[in-house]
Amino acid sequence: MSIQINKLKNVWGEGKKTAIQSTTLPKLDFEKLISSITSIGPFYFYIIDFYDMSLSNVSPSIYDMHGFDPKTVTFDDILNSIHPDDMDFVAKAESVNIDFLYKNIGIDKVLDYKANFSFRSKMKNGNYELLNHQAIILTVDEQGRFGKSLNIHTNIDHLTKTNTNQISLIGLNGFPSYMNIEMLPTFGSYIKYTKREIEIIKCISEGHSNKNISEILHISESTVKKHRNNISKKSGCKNSVELINKSMLQGLI
Numbered sequence: 001m002s003i004q005i006n007k008l009k010n011v012w013g014e015g016k017k018t019a020i021q022s023t024t025l026p027k028l029d030f031e032k033l034i035s036s037i038t039s040i041g042p043f044y045f046y047i048i049d050f051y052d053m054s055l056s057n058v059s060p061s062i063y064d065m066h067g068f069d070p071k072t073v074t075f076d077d078i079l080n081s082i083h084p085d086d087m088d089f090v091a092k093a094e095s096v097n098i099d100f101l102y103k104n105i106g107i108d109k110v111l112d113y114k115a116n117f118s119f120r121s122k123m124k125n126g127n128y129e130l131l132n133h134q135a136i137i138l139t140v141d142e143q144g145r146f147g148k149s150l151n152i153h154t155n156i157d158h159l160t161k162t163n164t165n166q167i168s169l170i171g172l173n174g175f176p177s178y179m180n181i182e183m184l185p186t187f188g189s190y191i192k193y194t195k196r197e198i199e200i201i202k203c204i205s206e207g208h209s210n211k212n213i214s215e216i217l218h219i220s221e222s223t224v225k226k227h228r229n230n231i232s233k234k235s236g237c238k239n240s241v242e243l244i245n246k247s248m249l250q251g252l253i
Contacts, residue, residue: 005079008091009053011098012146018050023139023147025056033136033150040132040248043154047138048075050146065155067124083120083128086163093117093167096181097135098146100169104178107144110137114170116251118156118163129157134251136172156249168250171195179235179250191234198252200227205244205253 012018025047044062046055058070068077082090097115105113115135120128132154139147168179177198179191193201196217203213210228214221237243247253 005076005087008079008087008094011091011094012050019139019141019145019147020051020143021141022049022051023141025139025148028138041155041158043152045150045152046073046078047148047150049148063124065123065153066121081122083122086119089163089165090117090119096167097169100167100178100181105169109175110140110144110146112172112175113137114172114251115167116170117167118249120163121153123155129155130161130163132156132249132251159245159249164249168252170251171198177252179252193231193234193252197227197231197234200224201231201243201247202253204228204240205247 042061042065044059044065046058046062048055053075055073055075058073060070062068062070062073066073066078066081093115097117101110101113113136116132118130118132121131123129134152134154136150137146137148138150141147164180166180166182168181169177171177174195176195177193179193181190199217200213203216208216210221210224213224217224231243235243235246237246244253
Protein backbone atom coordinates (compact mmCIF):
# COMPACT_ATOMS: atom_id res chain seq x y z
CA MET A 1 0.00 0.00 0.00
CA SER A 2 2.97 2.35 0.57
CA ILE A 3 3.54 2.66 -3.21
CA GLN A 4 -0.11 3.62 -3.74
CA ILE A 5 0.02 6.16 -0.91
CA ASN A 6 3.15 7.72 -2.38
CA LYS A 7 1.40 7.93 -5.74
CA LEU A 8 -1.44 9.84 -4.11
CA LYS A 9 0.92 12.16 -2.24
CA ASN A 10 2.78 12.86 -5.47
CA VAL A 11 -0.43 14.33 -6.90
CA TRP A 12 -0.14 17.20 -4.44
CA GLY A 13 3.63 17.48 -4.70
CA GLU A 14 3.94 17.36 -8.49
CA GLY A 15 1.20 19.91 -8.96
CA LYS A 16 3.20 22.38 -6.83
CA LYS A 17 -0.08 23.52 -5.34
CA THR A 18 0.73 22.70 -1.72
CA ALA A 19 2.18 25.27 0.67
CA ILE A 20 5.95 25.50 1.02
CA GLN A 21 5.56 27.43 4.27
CA SER A 22 3.41 27.05 7.35
CA THR A 23 0.04 28.81 7.29
CA THR A 24 -1.94 30.12 10.23
CA LEU A 25 -5.36 28.62 10.85
CA PRO A 26 -8.03 31.28 11.36
CA LYS A 27 -10.42 31.08 14.29
CA LEU A 28 -13.22 28.74 13.26
CA ASP A 29 -16.63 27.83 14.58
CA PHE A 30 -16.28 24.09 13.92
CA GLU A 31 -19.80 23.16 15.00
CA LYS A 32 -21.34 25.72 12.65
CA LEU A 33 -19.01 24.81 9.79
CA ILE A 34 -19.49 21.06 10.13
CA SER A 35 -23.27 21.24 10.52
CA SER A 36 -23.53 23.32 7.36
CA ILE A 37 -21.87 20.75 5.09
CA THR A 38 -22.77 17.27 6.27
CA SER A 39 -25.78 15.61 7.85
CA ILE A 40 -26.51 12.40 5.95
CA GLY A 41 -24.77 9.80 8.10
CA PRO A 42 -22.07 9.06 10.69
CA PHE A 43 -18.99 11.16 10.02
CA TYR A 44 -15.64 12.33 11.32
CA PHE A 45 -13.43 15.26 10.42
CA TYR A 46 -9.86 16.42 10.69
CA ILE A 47 -7.60 19.19 9.45
CA ILE A 48 -4.72 18.18 7.21
CA ASP A 49 -1.77 20.56 6.89
CA PHE A 50 -0.35 20.02 3.41
CA TYR A 51 2.86 21.75 4.44
CA ASP A 52 3.97 18.75 6.53
CA MET A 53 1.01 16.31 6.18
CA SER A 54 0.22 16.59 9.91
CA LEU A 55 -3.28 16.26 11.36
CA SER A 56 -5.06 18.40 13.93
CA ASN A 57 -8.58 18.85 15.30
CA VAL A 58 -9.37 15.17 14.70
CA SER A 59 -12.91 14.38 15.84
CA PRO A 60 -13.38 11.55 18.38
CA SER A 61 -15.85 9.83 16.03
CA ILE A 62 -12.92 8.60 13.92
CA TYR A 63 -12.53 5.88 16.56
CA ASP A 64 -16.15 4.78 16.20
CA MET A 65 -15.77 4.47 12.43
CA HIS A 66 -12.18 3.28 11.91
CA GLY A 67 -10.93 2.37 15.36
CA PHE A 68 -8.20 5.03 15.14
CA ASP A 69 -7.12 6.91 18.24
CA PRO A 70 -7.87 10.58 17.45
CA LYS A 71 -4.81 11.64 19.43
CA THR A 72 -2.31 9.50 17.53
CA VAL A 73 -3.86 8.82 14.11
CA THR A 74 -1.75 9.89 11.13
CA PHE A 75 -2.64 10.87 7.59
CA ASP A 76 -1.06 7.64 6.37
CA ASP A 77 -3.42 5.68 8.65
CA ILE A 78 -6.40 7.30 6.94
CA LEU A 79 -4.95 6.81 3.45
CA ASN A 80 -4.21 3.16 4.26
CA SER A 81 -7.89 2.62 5.06
CA ILE A 82 -8.87 3.37 1.45
CA HIS A 83 -9.78 0.29 -0.56
CA PRO A 84 -6.77 -0.67 -2.73
CA ASP A 85 -8.97 -0.75 -5.84
CA ASP A 86 -10.10 2.85 -5.17
CA MET A 87 -6.66 4.38 -4.69
CA ASP A 88 -6.14 5.20 -8.39
CA PHE A 89 -9.54 6.91 -8.51
CA VAL A 90 -8.80 8.96 -5.39
CA ALA A 91 -5.45 10.06 -6.83
CA LYS A 92 -7.12 11.04 -10.10
CA ALA A 93 -9.95 12.83 -8.26
CA GLU A 94 -7.43 14.88 -6.28
CA SER A 95 -5.58 15.75 -9.46
CA VAL A 96 -8.78 16.87 -11.19
CA ASN A 97 -9.77 18.87 -8.13
CA ILE A 98 -6.48 20.79 -8.20
CA ASP A 99 -6.47 21.35 -11.96
CA PHE A 100 -10.11 22.40 -12.18
CA LEU A 101 -9.79 24.81 -9.25
CA TYR A 102 -6.71 26.54 -10.56
CA LYS A 103 -7.33 26.38 -14.32
CA ASN A 104 -11.12 26.73 -14.63
CA ILE A 105 -12.19 28.56 -11.50
CA GLY A 106 -9.17 30.62 -10.51
CA ILE A 107 -6.52 30.82 -7.82
CA ASP A 108 -8.36 33.68 -6.10
CA LYS A 109 -11.39 31.45 -5.44
CA VAL A 110 -9.66 28.40 -3.93
CA LEU A 111 -11.15 29.14 -0.50
CA ASP A 112 -14.66 29.42 -1.93
CA TYR A 113 -15.12 25.80 -3.03
CA LYS A 114 -15.72 22.42 -1.45
CA ALA A 115 -14.49 19.28 -3.22
CA ASN A 116 -16.71 16.22 -3.09
CA PHE A 117 -16.25 12.58 -4.16
CA SER A 118 -16.59 9.10 -2.69
CA PHE A 119 -14.47 6.02 -2.05
CA ARG A 120 -14.58 2.76 -0.10
CA SER A 121 -12.80 2.67 3.22
CA LYS A 122 -12.03 -0.04 5.78
CA MET A 123 -14.13 0.36 8.88
CA LYS A 124 -13.57 -0.63 12.50
CA ASN A 125 -15.40 -3.94 11.92
CA GLY A 126 -13.07 -4.83 9.05
CA ASN A 127 -15.63 -4.25 6.28
CA TYR A 128 -15.19 -1.79 3.44
CA GLU A 129 -17.98 0.79 3.24
CA LEU A 130 -18.62 3.77 0.98
CA LEU A 131 -17.57 7.14 2.39
CA ASN A 132 -18.31 10.58 1.01
CA HIS A 133 -15.25 12.83 1.11
CA GLN A 134 -15.72 16.59 1.44
CA ALA A 135 -12.78 18.97 1.63
CA ILE A 136 -12.64 22.73 2.17
CA ILE A 137 -9.35 24.58 1.86
CA LEU A 138 -9.03 26.78 4.95
CA THR A 139 -5.70 28.48 4.29
CA VAL A 140 -3.33 29.17 1.41
CA ASP A 141 0.23 30.47 1.43
CA GLU A 142 1.40 33.72 -0.14
CA GLN A 143 1.43 32.10 -3.60
CA GLY A 144 -2.12 30.73 -3.23
CA ARG A 145 -1.02 27.13 -2.66
CA PHE A 146 -3.01 24.75 -0.43
CA GLY A 147 -2.18 25.17 3.25
CA LYS A 148 -4.67 23.57 5.60
CA SER A 149 -7.84 21.71 4.60
CA LEU A 150 -10.85 20.58 6.59
CA ASN A 151 -11.70 17.03 5.46
CA ILE A 152 -14.98 15.37 6.36
CA HIS A 153 -15.71 11.69 5.74
CA THR A 154 -19.35 10.63 5.96
CA ASN A 155 -20.56 7.03 5.82
CA ILE A 156 -23.10 6.83 2.98
CA ASP A 157 -23.11 3.04 2.66
CA HIS A 158 -26.72 3.04 3.91
CA LEU A 159 -27.71 5.30 1.00
CA THR A 160 -25.78 3.67 -1.83
CA LYS A 161 -23.03 1.16 -2.36
CA THR A 162 -22.29 2.39 -5.88
CA ASN A 163 -19.54 4.92 -6.44
CA THR A 164 -20.24 7.38 -9.26
CA ASN A 165 -16.48 7.82 -9.73
CA GLN A 166 -17.04 11.52 -10.32
CA ILE A 167 -16.01 14.66 -8.52
CA SER A 168 -18.04 17.78 -7.79
CA LEU A 169 -16.89 21.22 -6.70
CA ILE A 170 -19.53 22.96 -4.62
CA GLY A 171 -19.47 26.75 -4.64
CA LEU A 172 -19.60 28.46 -1.26
CA ASN A 173 -20.52 32.07 -0.55
CA GLY A 174 -22.83 32.25 -3.56
CA PHE A 175 -20.43 30.89 -6.18
CA PRO A 176 -21.71 28.45 -8.87
CA SER A 177 -21.20 24.71 -8.45
CA TYR A 178 -19.74 22.19 -10.89
CA MET A 179 -21.25 18.72 -10.60
CA ASN A 180 -20.25 15.32 -11.97
CA ILE A 181 -16.98 16.45 -13.51
CA GLU A 182 -15.73 13.75 -15.86
CA MET A 183 -12.12 13.00 -15.10
CA LEU A 184 -10.58 13.33 -18.53
CA PRO A 185 -7.46 15.32 -19.39
CA THR A 186 -9.68 18.24 -20.44
CA PHE A 187 -12.21 17.60 -17.63
CA GLY A 188 -14.82 16.29 -20.07
CA SER A 189 -18.40 17.35 -19.39
CA TYR A 190 -19.86 18.65 -16.15
CA ILE A 191 -23.03 20.20 -14.80
CA LYS A 192 -22.86 23.83 -13.73
CA TYR A 193 -25.48 25.02 -11.27
CA THR A 194 -25.95 28.76 -10.77
CA LYS A 195 -26.35 30.37 -7.35
CA ARG A 196 -30.11 30.69 -7.94
CA GLU A 197 -30.45 27.06 -8.99
CA ILE A 198 -28.65 25.94 -5.85
CA GLU A 199 -30.98 28.09 -3.75
CA ILE A 200 -33.98 26.46 -5.40
CA ILE A 201 -32.59 22.94 -4.95
CA LYS A 202 -32.13 23.65 -1.25
CA CYS A 203 -35.71 24.97 -1.04
CA ILE A 204 -36.99 21.82 -2.78
CA SER A 205 -35.09 19.68 -0.27
CA GLU A 206 -36.89 21.53 2.53
CA GLY A 207 -40.26 20.64 1.01
CA HIS A 208 -41.27 24.08 -0.27
CA SER A 209 -43.77 24.42 -3.12
CA ASN A 210 -43.13 26.63 -6.15
CA LYS A 211 -45.29 29.32 -4.58
CA ASN A 212 -43.36 29.21 -1.32
CA ILE A 213 -40.04 29.27 -3.17
CA SER A 214 -41.12 32.35 -5.13
CA GLU A 215 -41.97 34.11 -1.86
CA ILE A 216 -38.73 33.07 -0.16
CA LEU A 217 -36.51 34.13 -3.08
CA HIS A 218 -38.65 37.13 -4.11
CA ILE A 219 -39.07 35.95 -7.68
CA SER A 220 -42.15 35.05 -9.71
CA GLU A 221 -43.62 31.55 -9.62
CA SER A 222 -43.12 31.26 -13.39
CA THR A 223 -39.40 32.02 -12.88
CA VAL A 224 -39.22 29.26 -10.26
CA LYS A 225 -40.76 26.84 -12.76
CA LYS A 226 -38.20 27.83 -15.43
CA HIS A 227 -35.36 27.26 -12.99
CA ARG A 228 -36.81 23.89 -11.98
CA ASN A 229 -37.03 22.85 -15.63
CA ASN A 230 -33.39 23.82 -16.14
CA ILE A 231 -32.39 21.94 -12.99
CA SER A 232 -34.28 18.86 -14.18
CA LYS A 233 -32.54 18.94 -17.57
CA LYS A 234 -29.10 19.47 -16.06
CA SER A 235 -29.42 16.84 -13.35
CA GLY A 236 -31.22 14.22 -15.41
CA CYS A 237 -33.48 13.54 -12.42
CA LYS A 238 -37.07 12.45 -13.04
CA ASN A 239 -38.51 13.83 -9.80
CA SER A 240 -37.73 15.82 -6.68
CA VAL A 241 -36.93 12.74 -4.59
CA GLU A 242 -34.24 11.65 -7.05
CA LEU A 243 -32.88 15.21 -7.21
CA ILE A 244 -32.67 15.49 -3.43
CA ASN A 245 -30.96 12.11 -3.06
CA LYS A 246 -28.42 12.91 -5.77
CA SER A 247 -27.78 16.39 -4.35
CA MET A 248 -27.20 14.94 -0.89
CA LEU A 249 -24.67 12.42 -2.20
CA GLN A 250 -22.92 15.16 -4.16
CA GLY A 251 -22.62 17.34 -1.07
CA LEU A 252 -24.74 20.08 -2.61
CA ILE A 253 -27.24 20.11 0.26
